[in-house]
Amino acid sequence: MALTQQISLPSGTTLNCPTGLFINNEFVPSVDSRETLECINPATEDVICSVVAASVKDIDVAVQAARDALKTTWGKNVTGFERSRLIHKLADLIERDAQALAELETLNNGKPLKVARDFDIADSVQCLRYYAGWADKITGQNIEVDRKKIAAFTTHDPIGVCGQIIPWNYPINMWAWKVGPALACGCTIVMKPSEVTPLTSLKLSELVKEAGFPPGVLNTVPSLGNVGGAAIAAHLDVDKVAFTGSTITGRKIMEAAARSNLKKVSLELGGKSPHIVFNSADLDQAASWAALGICYNTGQDCTAGSRLYVQSGAYDKFIEILLKKIEEHVIGDGFDEKSAGGPLVSKAQYERVWGYIEAGKAEGAQVLCGGVKREGKGYYADPTVFAGIKPEMKIVQEEIFGPVLCVGKFETEEEAINLANDTTYGLGAGLHSSDVNQCMRVSSSLEAGTVWINEYNLLYPNVPFGGKKRSGIGRELGSYALEEYTSVKSVILNFGERLDWPL
Missing domain, CATH: 3.40.605.10 (Aldehyde Dehydrogenase; Chain A, domain 1)
Structure with a gap:
């Protein structure tokens, strides 16, 4: 196969894209294989090109x-x-x-x-x-x-x-x-x-x-x-x-x-990161960060805040704000300027995410928004929010890697910490509170490599991550x-x- 291909971009330009293996500063074919990898546009399901697969x-x-x-x-x-x-x-x-x-x-x-x-x-x-x-x-x-x-x-x-x-x-x-x-x-x-x-x-x-x-x-x-x-x-x-x-x-x-x-x-x-909202939090800001935590990159993020726990005194108001913000998050073709999120990356990922959504329904979780497949081409999944969750549910315990959010309620700080740490993962965690002492207590108790306080999912090149x-x-x-x-x-x-x- 050719080691470069001309790819047409939606901007109307073409790009000369290498498709060979890059070894010793040269693009080369495989020494013993004719296998290729097919690259797909997930928004249209069209083949972009194929590249050499290394043996x-x-x-x-x-x-x-x-x-x-x-x-x-x-x-x-x-x-x-x-x-x-x-x-x-x-x-x-x-x-x-x-x-x-x-x-x-x-x-x-x-x-x-x-x-x-x-x-x-x-x-x-x-x-x-x-x-x-x-x-x-x-x-x-x-x-x-x-x-x-x-x-x-x-x-x-x-x-x-x-x-x-x-x-x-x-x-x-x-x-x-x-x-x-x-x-x-x-x-x-x-x-x-x-x-x-x-x-x-x-x-x-x-x-x-x-x-x-x-x-x-x-x-x-x-x-x-x-x-x-x-x-x-x-x-x-x-x-x-x-x-x-x-x-x-x-x-x-x-x-x-x-x-x-x-x-x-x-x-x-992987991760199954908890996101905690206390009664004292700025609810509008907390809802914005929670929406970002599950919607960003269409939920295909190791630190996606996929388990959201809200203190009972703020729960109803917070959920109302959160659902409005999630509804404003437009999922569409990445080349459409209106799109805030794109499709899932592949057919396999699309089927995986929808499998979890159906599992959540079967286990009795309540769908607050989303959960309905689109018609037509493209591996799209609109954000889905589940309430009425139980710790043993599949959607609560397993990493989904898509825009699927599980929302639970808690009463006390101790309960929130226990719920947050009830996972085999420990990549990220977030909390929202206006009480500085509470922020320090809870962040110290969370079992995660990164804890965000009054923000979520922002990373910096000079701050370690793991x-x-x-x-x-x-x-x-x-x-x-x-x-x-x-x-x-x-x-x-x-x-x-x-x-x-x-x-």
Whole structure:
């Protein structure tokens, strides 16, 4: 197949989109496979194009390219100043091409164009620039042992070749989150984008080459998860795997990493995040944040506030406000300026979400809004709000990854905390209250990697992000992410201590 295809965008322009594997700064065919991945526009169900699907042998080639670059043109062979310059250049190029990248993202992922451009891409540029600033500041410690005879210090070396596996819900964002700290630390990368949304990762690979990164520093291998993802996790010459996705897949990756070479693993996994509204909260603001928490990205978000608990004194008024706000959230084609949310990303995700909605009805939950399928093309699901929930219900316990909100009522602060923590997940949580003491008490008691107070779901490149319990291990963003991509080496220098032998 051709390694580039002309893609027509709704703006009337065409985009030359690479469709081959990106290895050693070139787009190449598979060495032994003719398998392809079909890319679908979820708003119309039309085929956009097909891209080369990597085989296990292709993963081997990409890993070798990354290893060679680590030994020769990257890693310890390049100063932090040079890494910083190149990452800044990459951020500049992404900013230059923001409109085209956003249109490609909307075409393949479905999210509104303004969200892709003004939020996802803008945040990704900021993330890369943040880590560009870190590249020349990754230092160890001087450790006092014996000033007259012994010197000891540490260095933070690049951990090596990193396999990075990213999901389909934020293809550009997750790419930047992974690439930024890895490049800043001097690591090389084998990137596996989701088989559902590979197009922007391939287009970003072009910009990596244009920015001037040496061949092999970043390699992109679109593939099925049970091929590319499994091969990366088990590869003996991969030193670290970073994965964002489901808890089930995260477990498989960790098992494969343990069985192979005990490579370092960081996992950002699922969530069933609680969102608490106390009587003292600003109800209008709390309702806005709660609506954002479940509607943003059409609920396809690991930290979606899918379990909402409202104190009894505010419940009726709050629900009235919330439903009005959710009704104002227009779901439609991402290229329609009126759309605040787009379709679900794929047919499989559409069927999954509707399966949960039907399960909620069957279990006896009350539908306050939504819950009705649309006619026509596109994988659309309008926000659905369930009340009358019980803790044991499937829609309360399991991650849905769609715009489905479960609303419950509570009386006391202690009850709210118990309800919030009654989950095997621990990624995010939110609370709304005008009582500062209550905010601090409750946030301290919530079992989550991130707790938002009087806001929800906003992330910043300098603030760490990650989960507890089944929501993962390790941290992304902030200086904490650098720890995931470095290996600490202790160096002890003897310049005066003599050894008397035999002991």
